[in-house]
Amino acid sequence: RNAARYASNKVKHPLKSHRDLCVLYSGGYYLDPGLPEARKYLLKLYKELIEKYDFDGINLDYTRYPGDKFNDASSFKAYNPGKLSRDDWRRANINEFVAQLHDMAKKVRPGIRVGSAPIGTYKNVDKYKNATSYFSYQQDPCQWIESGHHDFIIPQMYWNEDFGFTPNMVTWVNNSCKHPVVVGLAPYKLVDSKWDVDVIIDQIEKTRRTDGVAGVCFFRAEHLLGNNPKIKRLYDALRKDVFNRPAHLPQFGSNKAPSPRNVKAEYSNGGYVITWDAPRNCDVRYYSVYLTDDKGVRIDQAPDDIVGFKVKGNSFNYRSSKKGLKFAVTAFDRDYSESDPVYVNRGKEKSKKHKSKSDSDNSDERVYVDYDFL
Template identity: 45%
Template sequence: MKKILFFLLSLWMAIVLQAQPKQEIRAVWLTTNPNAVDWPTSKNETNQKSSLIEILDKLQAANFNTILFQVQSYGDVLWDSGIQPWSYHLTGTPGKAPNYDICAFAIEECHKRNMEIHAWVVPYRVGSNSYVTKYDDCALPHVYKVHPEMCVNYDNAWYLDPGLPEVRKYLVDLYETLVTKYEFDGINLDYTRYPHANFDDGDSFKKYGGGANRDDWRRENINKFVYELYDMIKSHNPGMKLGVAPIGCYKRIPGYSGWYAYSDVFQDPCDWAEKGKIDLIIPQLYWDESSGYSAHTKTWIDNCNGRQLVAGLAAYKMTESPYWQTSVVIDQIEKMRKNNPATCGVSFFRTNYILGENAKIKDLYNQLKDNYFKYPAHIPVMPYNGVTKPDAPVNVKASVNTSTKESTISWDVPEQDENNTSIRYYSVYISESPDIEIDNVENQVAHIVKENTFTYTLPDDKIYYFAVTAFDKGYYESGLSNVVKVSASAGLMDADIKPVRFIVEGDWLRIDTQETVVSVHIYALSGTLMAHGDISEINIGHLSRGAYIVVVTVNNGKIIKYKMIK
């Protein structure tokens, strides 16, 4: 008997490991850079709006949930900042504002589709010699002309000098106009580094170096900017996230060569994570295994201090190399999921390489839509910003139209917790068993419901059970509501079935059930037994933060499974 149970448990764990996570970031970079543009491809306002809607509709159909929307290219921007000019490729005229608010429009359309949208900014890189002069005659010229004392020319392109305190203030002031005007879900930093070790910052180093090692001084310059930016963002909008897309190699790994964030371009995102000044890291892991994809991923996992870690994937390479097949990208998604929750999603560079017409691109999109992203995913939680637990919806009711088989589920808003945490949305679950497994994405019949009612057409005359959960602003999910029992032929059969509840309080896991608990076993995702007991409360204080599988046996022999996040 034990062997049978162990086999079933091992099989079930294997399925869990390969299944789609319930919470996962599925992101894509959407460029507005004229040198590599996803959008816009027209100067006409109507065409711009319709094409962005078409892009978002296709991404929504494949269950993407995060858009990294570029709002700054080379010292020019997509919002009325009063500090940097409007990007010329919006209207064809440098510095000219479009006739509509692009950021407000993009935010509205993403939020309609239950997508997060992060403003993608490029702080230090401000354009080639030929690019910046396009803005010479604007009412608001380019920064290289307004503040030449803050700019350095390197390799025929202009950069703001990270070593100048006035550059930090200039950038924080610039992004403050974005943060205070718009409800972006996050800010995502790109190219937040030096362009090269040969960058000519001798004057600023002489003035501000203070005898420090030059490499350490350069890293500290970038660090200070990120710290100040993070603090500014949180002072205005504590819920707005700060993310970064660093070079994919953090530090040197024996056996691999390349450019390293820490030592070659003086970028240290893991310091920002350690100091609590970043929420999300998306390293650009643009290699296959021969160049160290998994090795570099592990380095980020070991050093990201528990911050959300998302793998940046090079979908664009499918069009550049005959060796970079769809299978390479799919393999990287699978490896990311095996590291979950240490890694919690993927981001693709860039939108055209997800939605384009190339055969390999179409194949990747279809595999995502029909398989790997088949079920929608919630945004992962950020425990380091504070763990919350909303109350479950109450008074769940159901009615059934037996002629149409439509079942309408309604519920009341739960009471707010002691912190008055607001409810973001609800999820509705269906099962053929009253013990509804809410971590099985196939049981989630309605991913996001923003009202207090939901109608579903029952597929047949079987008996079904419905329940509802609430998600708060931090994407934390409540326990199950009361369970209702319905069928298409008999209508409502029972409106107050008590669900089994798994409650984590401090160092204890409590199983709240009307049955008698016979045994509780807690397993790591690897299958290793981590804790066990024979009562409804079990100490979990010794467990590290992460995901675990809880298997409960009750007195009638029934086995209940639960995925616990500690």
């Protein structure tokens, strides 16, 4: 049915152009991951996309086998020289594709991020009998992380505690090799499974208390923005209470953007004007301005301190009747990596020079300035 919708397209649906790569399973057609030509076909499509469009990342969904009864007998016979078991051979096929995709993507666009949204249970956890990514669908995202072919994972944690939400979340964190884990949540179950709004709110609070969880992701938009009364209650709770401050994307790896230079601030006419120069040798995406104190600011844990979220220019106005406020400014590069903060404080002018690890290839030094602007 879906293939028929594209009958008039110049580029034909794969069921028409590559019928030999497709397998009928449970009423639908799937590309057979066991066929080298199927993997090559997908890699060619991904390469065309990231060459032509400035994507920040690739998040793989359904990169797995659709079920145990998938009819891949012919490819299993033809492309299994190592005589692996069916499950191990299937996992090896998916592993190979993910590795090839990652390496190709990084070669074409080095700063691109590659990750996936696997099934919400990795392997069997405790007493629960959930379908698993590893055994049920021959999907091994923890191997993709361990082998260096993933930057993040967004497991589909569409369970409540009856199905082990918390132990499954902890299992993903423990197997993520310290890569960002973004927990996928299921607001659609407020409608489909009659969950209460508090289930989703409680799950968000649990992710925030769990070290190693970098954030949450929702499936899907219509169950955040729809007209259902329960969905509206969830949206209002998220907007007013849970996400009432801006937050930046999770940091990937240890690289940092170079810091802005010559940061200054002046107070006049009921407000502050904070200015700075762009860092050297950096394609800046935007800057952030933080309200801080004598102890400094933890930029990875300080959404409440952001007063200028995504500042595109080299200055920021902050209206306040309070004199003596203190600020910090950071820069973000094209890969969304944030720099160390540069502080602007009331007091005697002095500077501390700090060589950034991310700038070891040039002589630019980071300067932390206490600037007397009152």
